[in-house]
Amino acid sequence: MSASQPSATAPPAVDPRFDLLETTMKRLGYSKSALIEILHSAQEVFGYLPNELLTHVAKRLKLPPSQVYGVATFYHQFSFTPLGEHICTVCMGTPCYVKRAEDIINQIQATFKVAPGETSADGKLSVRAARCVGSCGLAPVVIIDSTVIGKESPEAIVGRLQTLLQTPQEVAR
Ligand code: FES
Numbered sequence: 544m545s546a547s548q549p550s551a552t553a554p555p556a557v558d559p560r561f562d563l564l565e566t567t568m569k570r571l572g573y574s575k576s577a578l579i580e581i582l583h584s585a586q587e588v589f590g591y592l593p594n595e596l597l598t599h600v601a602k603r604l605k606l607p608p609s610q611v612y613g614v615a616t617f618y619h620q621f622s623f624t625p626l627g628e629h630i631c632t633v634c635m636g637t638p639c640y641v642k643r644a645e646d647i648i649n650q651i652q653a654t655f656k657v658a659p660g661e662t663s664a665d666g667k668l669s670v671r672a673a674r675c676v677g678s679c680g681l682a683p684v685v686i687i688d689s690t691v692i693g694k695e696s697p698e699a700i701v702g703r704l705q706t707l708l709q710t711p712q713e714v715a716r
Pocket residue numbers: 634635636637638639640674675676677678679680682684
């Protein structure tokens with residue numbers, strides 16, 4: 544876990560991130576049907592969904608923890624371990640798959656020694672595989688941090704990551 548990513552297990556009263564999440568839950572009326580949106584918000588705020596956070600959400604929405612765990616683990620986009628400084632998500636939906644998404648994953652893994660679902664030992668890069676991210680016309684789609692990249696070769700994606708990991712700046716557009 545990086546220094547900028549303090550423990551998610553701190554009591555809600557002393558961790559301002561819980562206030563952000565509370566604001567979202569309040570805006571959504573603590574609705575049980577908003578669970579997925581709330582989990583997305585929790586992941587954005589905390590970077591991942593540790594058990595204590597899922598338990599907290601379950602408590603606030605008055606849902607059985609098993610239901611919250613069940614929903615969170617069903618969806619690929621949720622992560623249960625701390626993520627790296629940079630996040631590379633490779634879409635593995637069918638249109639992206641046929642446009643060499645698997646080659647992108649393989650070349651990233653070969654170059655940076657990080658498999659989907661893992662974070663590099665130095666904490667700089669997390670790699671994730673996603674189902675369709677909704678931009679099939681750009682296949683293969685890769686999202687590096689908040690930048691959506693389409694129609695690039697595995698070599699170009701690896702090049703972007705190499706540049707990004709060498710400099711603490713935004714990915715080159
Ligand atoms: S399958 Fe990759 S964006 Fe739809």
